[in-house]
Amino acid sequence: MITDKPRGLRAHLPILYPAVTLMVFFVIPFGIMLAVSFFQREPGGFYTTDFSIDNYGNLFTALFGRVLAFSIFISAFCAALCVAVGFPFTYLITRMRRRAQVVWLVALVSVLSLSAVIVAFAWSIMLSQTAGVSNLLVWLGLMETPVSWSPGFWALTCGMCYIAFPYTVLVLYPPLSRLDPHLPEASQTLGASPVATFFTVVVGSLRSAIVATLIMVFAFTLGTYLIPQILGRPQHWTLSVLITDEAIYRSNLPFAAAMSVFFMVVSLALVGLTMLAGKTRKPAPQ
Amino acid sequence: MAGLDFKDIDKRFGSVVAVRNVNLRIPHGRFVCFLGPSGCGKTTLLRLIAGLEQPTSGRILLEDKDITDQPAHQRNFGMVFQSLALFPHLTVEENIAYSLRIRKKDAAACRRRVDELLELVRLPGYARRHISQLSGGQRQRVAIARALAIEPRLFLLDEPLSALDAKLREDMQLELRMLQQRLGVTTILVTHDQREAMTMSDLIVVMGTDNQIHQMGSPLAIYRHPADTFVADFIGTSNLLKGVYRGGRGEVAVSGKTLNVEVMPAGVTAGSAISISVRPEDIFVVAGAREGENHLQGKVAFVRDVGSSVEIYLDCNGFQIISQSTPKGRPAVQQGDTATAVLPPSACVVLTA
Numbered sequence: 001m002i003t004d005k006p007r008g009l010r011a012h013l014p015i016l017y018p019a020v021t022l023m024v025f026f027v028i029p030f031g032i033m034l035a036v037s038f039f040q041r042e043p044g045g046f047y048t049t050d051f052s053i054d055n056y057g058n059l060f061t062a063l064f065g066r067v068l069a070f071s072i073f074i075s076a077f078c079a080a081l082c083v084a085v086g087f088p089f090t091y092l093i094t095r096m097r098r099r100a101q102v103v104w105l106v107a108l109v110s111v112l113s114l115s116a117v118i119v120a121f122a123w124s125i126m127l128s129q130t131a132g133v134s135n136l137l138v139w140l141g142l143m144e145t146p147v148s149w150s151p152g153f154w155a156l157t158c159g160m161c162y163i164a165f166p167y168t169v170l171v172l173y174p175p176l177s178r179l180d181p182h183l184p185e186a187s188q189t190l191g192a193s194p195v196a197t198f199f200t201v202v203v204g205s206l207r208s209a210i211v212a213t214l215i216m217v218f219a220f221t222l223g224t225y226l227i228p229q230i231l232g233r234p235q236h237w238t239l240s241v242l243i244t245d246e247a248i249y250r251s252n253l254p255f256a257a258a259m260s261v262f263f264m265v266v267s268l269a270l271v272g273l274t275m276l277a278g279k280t281r282k283p284a285p286q
Numbered sequence: 287m288a289g290l291d292f293k294d295i296d297k298r299f300g301s302v303v304a305v306r307n308v309n310l311r312i313p314h315g316r317f318v319c320f321l322g323p324s325g326c327g328k329t330t331l332l333r334l335i336a337g338l339e340q341p342t343s344g345r346i347l348l349e350d351k352d353i354t355d356q357p358a359h360q361r362n363f364g365m366v367f368q369s370l371a372l373f374p375h376l377t378v379e380e381n382i383a384y385s386l387r388i389r390k391k392d393a394a395a396c397r398r399r400v401d402e403l404l405e406l407v408r409l410p411g412y413a414r415r416h417i418s419q420l421s422g423g424q425r426q427r428v429a430i431a432r433a434l435a436i437e438p439r440l441f442l443l444d445e446p447l448s449a450l451d452a453k454l455r456e457d458m459q460l461e462l463r464m465l466q467q468r469l470g471v472t473t474i475l476v477t478h479d480q481r482e483a484m485t486m487s488d489l490i491v492v493m494g495t496d497n498q499i500h501q502m503g504s505p506l507a508i509y510r511h512p513a514d515t516f517v518a519d520f521i522g523t524s525n526l527l528k529g530v531y532r533g534g535r536g537e538v539a540v541s542g543k544t545l546n547v548e549v550m551p552a553g554v555t556a557g558s559a560i561s562i563s564v565r566p567e568d569i570f571v572v573a574g575a576r577e578g579e580n581h582l583q584g585k586v587a588f589v590r591d592v593g594s595s596v597e598i599y600l601d602c603n604g605f606q607i608i609s610q611s612t613p614k615g616r617p618a619v620q621q622g623d624t625a626t627a628v629l630p631p632s633a634c635v636v637l638t639a
Contacts, residue, residue, distance in 0.1 A: 185338050186371035188358040190385035191436065197359075200384075205375045 037257035047254050055258035064242075068263065071222065071238040072270065078160045079217035083210060085161075086168035087176075091202060093169070094177040105173070108166045116163060120230035123159045124150045127231075156232040160224060164217045171216055175209035176202075215271050222267055239263050289314040289472060290335065290440065295344035297330055304330040306497045308344070312474065312489070317466050319483035320476045322493035323520065328476045329368075331493075332442055335474065337361050348439065364433030365442040368449075370425055372417045378404075378428050379413035385436045403431040406465070423454050430462070434469070441466070441473040447482065459485045480521050484509070492517050509565075514639040518563040525569065525607055526637075527562045531555070536631070538562060541603065545580050547634040554638060561637040566610035568633035571598050571617045576626040580634070582607060586623045591616075600627050 040050035093104050114122075126132050129148035137143040149155055183205060187197040203210065225240035239259065247256035295308040305327040312318050320328035333339040334346065337358035345354045353361060373381050380387075382403055383396040391399075404410050407427035417425065426446060433441060443462075447455045463486045466473045477483050483490050484505040492501045492508065494516050501513040512518035515526055529540035533556035536547040540562065547562060554560060575583045584602035591597075596616045600607040607627045611617070619625045 180369055180371060182367045182369050182371035183373065185358075186365070186367055187373075187384065187388075188338070189336050189361075189363060189365040189442075190432070191359050191362065191388045192384075193357075193359050196388060200388075201373060205373060207375060 033257045034261060036254055037261050039254040039257075041252050041254050046251070055254045056262065058255060059258060059262055064259070067237065067239050067242050068266065070236070071240070071263075072266070074156065074160065074228075074236070074238065075218050075221040076270075078157060078164055078221045079214050081157070081161055082164050082168040082217050083172075083214050086165060086172055086213075087203070087210065088198070090169050090172040090176050091198070094173065094179070105169075108169055111162075111166045116224070116226045119162055120159055120227045123155060123162065124230055126150075127152075127155050127158070151231050151233050151236070153232070153236055156228055156236050159227040159231045160221050163224070163227065164221050167220060168213055168217055171213045172209065175206055179206065211274060211277075215274055218274075219267065219271065222263075289316075289349070290474075291347040291350075292331075293345045293347065295331075295334065295346065296342045297327070297334060297339060298342045303497050305334070305341075308499055310491065310499065310502065312472065314349075315470050315472055316488040317463065317473045317475070317486055318489045318491060319487040320474065320491050320493060321480060321483040321520075322478065323495055324478055326493040326495055327497040328478075328493050329444055332365075332444055332474060332476050335440065336363055336365050336442055361440075362436060362438055363440040363442055364436065364438035366429045366433050366444065366446040368445045370429040370446070372425060372429055372432070374417055376417070377413065378409070378415050378417070378420070381417065381428055382432045382435055384432065389436070399435060400431075403435060406434070407431045408461075422450055423458065426450065426458060430465075434471075438471065441471045443473065443475040445476055445478070447477075448479075455482070456485075462486065484521075490521075492520065494520075511635060512563060512637065515561050515563070515637050518561075518635070518637060523566050523608060523610075525564045525566065527564070527605065529560060529562060531558050531560055531636075533557075536636075538634075538636075541605065543582065545629065545634060546631045547636055548631040549636065551636055551638060554636065558638075563635045563637055564629050564633050566597065566608045568630060569607060569609040570628040570630075571600065571609045571611070571619060572626050572628065573617060573619050573623065574626065575624050578628070580629040580631060582627045582629065584625065584627065586619050586621050586625050589619070589621055598625070600625060602627065 036047065037055055038051050038053065039047045040052055040054075041047050093101055096104070127134075127148070127150035129146050132146065132149065134143060134146040134149065138146050179202065183201050184194075184197045187201045188194070192200060222238075223240055225238065225244050228236055228238045228241050243256045243259050243263070246252050246259065290310075290312040292308045292310040295305060295310075296303075297305040308331065320331055322328045330339060334341055337353075337356060341354065345352055347353065373384065376384070379397075379400050382400045383391075386396045386399060400413060401410070404412060407430055409424060409427050409431070412420070412424065412428075417428070420428065429446065447458050447462075450458060459482055462475075466486075475483075475486060487505060489502060490505055490508050491499055492513075494500045501508055501517045503511075508517060509521055512521060512524070518524040518526060527540045527545070529538040529545065531537075531550065531554055532539050532544070536550045538545045538547060538560065545562065582600075582602045584600040584607065586598060587601040587606070588599040589596065590599070591613075593613070596611050596613060598609045598611075598617070598619065600609065609627055617625065
């Protein structure tokens with residue numbers, strides 16, 4: 001471990017690059033957004049420099065509250081779904097032979113090359129009445145008439161999970177592949193069935209990885225604004241849609257900025273709470 | 287009493303043979319070591335017993351009941367893995383009580399049993415610690431306690447001591463052996479360390495690189511009467527001399543010399559090629575070139591004096607003889623001197639394979 005503090009400009013040079021990058025790409029844009037959120041909108045124009053908290057006051061409407069709650073709910077729901085399906089899926093991949101693992105991972109990564117637009121329209125066609133999977137079910141005799149499932153809540157869920165699933169697997173893969181294969185074997189020799197082993201040992205020992213993945217997928221899906229517009233009904237539009245609407249179509253940049261800042265604070269608070277809850281128990285002091 | 291039986295066990299991984307044609311009976315209540323070089327299939331054999339692998343062919347019987355198809359979690363065996371495989375997210379107590387919790391034992395009974403086991407492995411007061419807070423030797427003990435929690439029908443150990451340093455390993459060998467004697471549980475230990483096997487076991491099963499069992503017997507029987515050259519070479523140090531049986535009362539031609547052996551196994555005919563194995567501690571070395579029965583003259587190539595014992599490496603016209611003696615019986619020879627090795631006929635064991 002390096003214990004000496006760096007001295008002089010030369011020793012500080014290596015940390016200059018990340019510091020500058022962080023400033024230019026994250027701190028400055030966020031600072032601008034934060035500043036704009038206190039500005040005054042100029043009807044018919046842009047905005048004027050000001051310091052008013054009216055924009056934040058305007059947030060407390062039933063519509064904003066409902067959209068905020070739905071955004072958080074759908075992201076948390078998709079995160080839970082992705083991890084619930086992705087964790088056993090990734091576990092099975094890591095138990096495969098090397099070559100099979102590569103094939104599966106390459107197939108998953110190739111999904112990432114599809115843009116959200118393509119994914120959204122593909123799902124809307126697949127779930128449509130005229131050309132969707134319900135026709136297949138009618139042909140198989142499982143349904144009476146073809147129906148339209150898009151737009152709707154489940155269509156939106158499908159689209160969002162489809163986008164987030166490869167990331168889920170890629171984040172879970174390293175900790176799962178590092179899991180000592182003797183751990184599940186040990187629990188079996190101790191009398192645990194394969195199912196009990198999976199829940200008590202595999203899930204148990206990877207708790208922090210699961211929480212980290214939940215947070216990652218949650219944060220990732222919070223930002224989607226295209227998929228809800230294509231696969232969801234207006235009541236399924238997320239806060240990202242509302243912000244885009246406000247900023248681009250109504251040119252109310254200060255209000256959009258205030259929404260963004262508030263959204264971010266709420267999300268961060270939720271992430272913090274999840275981390276606190278998922279923290280592994282502290283070893284007892286001796 | 288019946289024990290564990292292997293009947294014609296074969297195990298292949300694809301085209302690789304891991305265990306070949308194993309027929310074995312392990313008596314109840316004994317400490318048995320599977321001993322062999324790496325890759326000989328000893329760990330596979332242990333995993334077959336545990337139910338973590340399925341044999342390609344053959345049956346495994348425990349107390350005359352076929353357990354070949356029984357899944358691992360229904361066998362009630364305790365196993366200690368080479369990596370120990372302690373659950374990192376659980377405390378010492380939770381690790382040890384894992385098998386009891388799975389069997390839905392009540393909390394009070396679990397706590398009593400954990401305390402009992404911690405006492406047994408001499409770690410009282412460690413229940414609430416995390417695995418990461420323990421030293422290598424302590425983890426070892428927790429792994430042993432965890433495997434013993436349900437009073438297993440068989441206690442299986444896969445090179446559990448190999449990660450410990452030499453001193454601790456020797457201590458643990460004694461401790462483990464005395465623990466097994468106290469509990470009387472049938473125990474199978476896999477190791478590549480012949481000293482460890484000799485220290486701990488009632489019976490040693492020697493496996494070779496051909497993935498077959500070469501010999502099974504008590505440690506001293508195997509040491510004194512190895513079945514073949516592989517066992518003679520693998521267990522302890524052995525002087526192996528190739529020769530031809532001349533006939534008569536055990537006369538063997540070894541590179542221009544004639545050696546007498548006391549016991550010639552039945553069925554060896556004059557003219558057949560054999561090997562003679564002599565343990566270093568049975569060979570005397572005297573200074574100077576002497577003549578006599580089973581005297582081999584040579585030059586001292588090296589003297590290894592480690593204080594507790596002295597080994598003399600003698601170069602005898604192309605083959606090497608290693609002699610071992612106590613410091614008191616050390617012959618007066620130095621590196622480069624001419625000396626004679628004396629091989630008592632009674633110490634010469636004839637091997638036909």
